[in-house]
Amino acid sequence: xxxxxxxxxxxxxxxxxxxxxxxxxxxxxxxxxxxxxxxxxxxxxxxxxxxxxxxxxxxxxxxxxxxxxxxxxxxxxxxxxxxxxxxxxxxxxxxxx
Amino acid sequence: xxxxxxxxxxxxxxxxxxxxxxxxxxxxxxxxxxxxxxxxxxxxxxxxxxxxxxxxxxxxxxxxxxxxxxxxxxxxxxxxxxxxxxxxxxxxxxxxxxxxxxxxxxxxxxxxxxxxxxxxxxxxxxxxxxxxxxxxxxxxxxxxxxxxxxxxxxxxxxxxxxxxx
Numbered sequence: 001x002x003x004x005x006x007x008x009x010x011x012x013x014x015x016x017x018x019x020x021x022x023x024x025x026x027x028x029x030x031x032x033x034x035x036x037x038x039x040x041x042x043x044x045x046x047x048x049x050x051x052x053x054x055x056x057x058x059x060x061x062x063x064x065x066x067x068x069x070x071x072x073x074x075x076x077x078x079x080x081x082x083x084x085x086x087x088x089x090x091x092x093x094x095x096x097x
Numbered sequence: 098x099x100x101x102x103x104x105x106x107x108x109x110x111x112x113x114x115x116x117x118x119x120x121x122x123x124x125x126x127x128x129x130x131x132x133x134x135x136x137x138x139x140x141x142x143x144x145x146x147x148x149x150x151x152x153x154x155x156x157x158x159x160x161x162x163x164x165x166x167x168x169x170x171x172x173x174x175x176x177x178x179x180x181x182x183x184x185x186x187x188x189x190x191x192x193x194x195x196x197x198x199x200x201x202x203x204x205x206x207x208x209x210x211x212x213x214x215x216x217x218x219x220x221x222x223x224x225x226x227x228x229x230x231x232x233x234x235x236x237x238x239x240x241x242x243x244x245x246x247x248x249x250x251x252x253x254x255x256x257x258x259x260x261x262x
Binding site (some may be wrong): 005006008011012013016018022024026028032036039042048049054056057059060061065067069071074079080081086096 | 104105108111112116119124127131134135138142145147149150153154156157161162163165166168170173175187190191192195196199203206210222225226227228229233234244246248250251254255
């Protein structure tokens with residue numbers, strides 16, 4: 001199978017997720033799109049990795065990174081929601097404190 | 098065994114679900130669309146003969162991470178009062194930036210047009226374990242440290258600050 005369609009699928013998913021990340025205002029949504037970007041990168045890693053066990057091992061590590069990122073990100077979002085009473089990124093302007 | 102038609106179908110479904118997510122205002126429905134994308138990705142892994150990754154994708158991403166998102170949406174009522182995206186200019190600029198990213202990625206990857214993927218032979222857990230505990234042992238150990246830091250960070254953020262006596 002040609003590698004290009006697989007790369008194109010991954011790039012398309014990454015770009016759509018990036019578009020969502022850049023255009024939406026809500027923090028939860030931004031984190032969702034961030035996870036989808038990581039997911040698209042994972043597809044590229046598995047599909048285009050030269051040696052299969054190695055590519056899959058790296059993809060497995062990325063899973064762990066994504067899980068850690070989601071945990072910290074959502075803890076941050078809940079803390080921000082408690083402090084600012086909003087989840088709109090444009091309403092959160094103060095970082096002092 | 099690679100099934101190109103299945104991969105194209107799953108890839109198109111994932112892209113469609115991501116596109117629908119962009120225009121979905123209800124956060125729970127957006128989370129369900131995200132679940133669709135993650136399950137389609139698991140299907141792509143399965144078609145690429147990466148069975149372990151497909152199983153982990155369902156367990157970790159579609160299971161654990163989605164549960165976290167649903168809990169976060171449930172405990173933050175602010176998430177339900179989502180307003181439409183900031184401004185028209187910001188939205189147009191965001192879409193233009195995304196289009197530029199796609200164009201650049203496709204341009205850069207023009208070199209792999211002639212390439213064909215390696216043989217997607219079934220990789221069992223033994224091969225991956227050999228890789229993780231052999232050549233990539235340093236990265237694997239560092240990953241443990243990163244996860245520990247994430248746990249400590251999440252716990253510190255979740256703990257309520259009590260006033261000093």
